[in-house]
Amino acid sequence: MPDLTASPLDPALADRLKRDADGLVAAIVQQHDSGEVLMLGWMDDEALHRTLTTGRVTFWSRSRQEYWRKGDTSGHVQHVRSVAIDCDGDALLVKVDQVGAACHTGARTCFDAGGELPAVVGNPQDEEAR
Numbered sequence: 001m002p003d004l005t006a007s008p009l010d011p012a013l014a015d016r017l018k019r020d021a022d023g024l025v026a027a028i029v030q031q032h033d034s035g036e037v038l039m040l041g042w043m044d045d046e047a048l049h050r051t052l053t054t055g056r057v058t059f060w061s062r063s064r065q066e067y068w069r070k071g072d073t074s075g076h077v078q079h080v081r082s083v084a085i086d087c088d089g090d091a092l093l094v095k096v097d098q099v100g101a102a103c104h105t106g107a108r109t110c111f112d113a114g115g116e117l118p119a120v121v122g123n124p125q126d127e128e129a130r
Contacts, residue, residue: 038102076100
């Protein structure tokens with residue numbers, strides 16, 4: 001688990017974050033100009049600090065238990081355009097200029113892998129009223 005005390009993240013920002021039991025917050029990555037949702041990663045305070053200060057997206061790998069900067073090995077870099085925190089403080093929206101694929105499978109987005117689920121069309125309450 002990452003050490004939250006070691007990060008130089010601005011304390012005012014750190015106080016706004018609501019982290020999970022492992023000290024992490026979800027970071028949704030979106031292409032800045034098209035709005036395309038690219039991927040979801042996890043950040044602790046240090047990963048967010050690195051993202052905000054280097055202009056490149058850094059995540060905390062839950063499986064490897066280490067920091068990783070998107071594109072260092074693949075060349076598929078994410079250049080940060082903006083970072084926003086949601087109203088609850090439990091998620092971040094990172095808008096980027098994506099170079100190459102965002103997904104580790106080689107797909108442009110992690111949401112292109114045929115994972116679309118069937119959705120209920122319309123309002124389920126409408127059915128009850130009929």
